[in-house]
Amino acid sequence: MISGFLEFMGRYIALTEDEKARLSEILEVRTYDKKAKLTDLGEVEQYLNFVVNGLIRKFFFNGKDQVIKHIAKERNIVASSVSYFSRLPSNYIVETIEPSVVVSISRDNLEKLFESGERWERAGRLMMADLLIEKEYWLLNMARYSPRERFLQFIKEQPDLVQRVPQKYLASYLHIKPETFSRLKHLVQIKNNIIKQS
């Protein structure tokens, strides 16, 4: 279960066997049904979660509408991250779409780990830089691409999620109106059929 997370951390520093053991001690494996909440609105996020398998979304309510902020699949990190870092109540709900297994690390344990040595501090900084860059790319893509471009980019990069995620969630995540999303999906299907036939 935890080998995936060790690999993930290994991208930032080459972990020694001792370090792997140290990290393994503070990891928790948590298992959820589908549509189960990991974090609710107003709670302070306690965990950073690494998805071992399953599918998890992060969203908030705008009136009655759900706005999807993140869809995490295998090997992705998901959490109400601002709450996790700032210790303020979460603006978001973190909820499974499919039954999911996550490897979780509590904020207290992660802080202690980072403070326990220079190599861990370095891993912490590099991990945070990655999270910042991921967010920046997402914001940038929202600003610079049209709904059609966002749609095409998404299905190119994550074709599996088009099958796994309910369409209304995907539309919300990509900031595309549901009717536009249907139309774009239809267009792509026609194109694929033409390619297959030729």
Place this chain on the structure above:
Amino acid sequence: MNVATTKIDPVFFSFALDYLQRYFPVTPVQAEFMMGYSEMRHFDKKIIIVNDGEQENYLNMVVSGLVRKYVRRGKSEVTLQLATEGHIVHSEISFLNRVPSPVVIETIEPTTMVSLNHSNYELALQNMPGADRIGRLLLIAMFVKKDERHYKQLHMSTRERFLEYLKNHPHMLQRVPQKYLASYLNIKPETFSRLKHLVKLK
């Protein structure tokens, strides 16, 4: 290029340091290191500091002036950040990942910044005690700010965004050309004018 680099002014540096200390404590030793590695850069108004496709080599804090970060979209521009005194502004993706910048960094007003160039940034990470920790805390602060801004954009109505922004940044209406502010707040220019008119009537 229209940039003058000068030795760092201690008064300006202490301003930058005070701002950083709002996010995390900096020890006197760390402050000494930071000052040694930093430089001051002065720009005229309307100067492109980093263009898209160029390499970002600096991490900057604005000590006076106003800087805009934006992305080009066809013939238009989408404003992503308006950085004033005490704000950190640079092309994060380019600086951290060493790739060409997808965004443009441009001054609106004549601007002075305390800047750390990338090789000094690397040196600081090697030599300054607690540098990785400070780096991590700075990244967290930037991450939280980005998320809060985006959350507001999605969560608040156009009118609420306009009113909240003006309440928290009352001088910006004078300092920033309206089209940039409208783009930053993701409000159509004509709606922005109408909202501005409403506020004046009040």
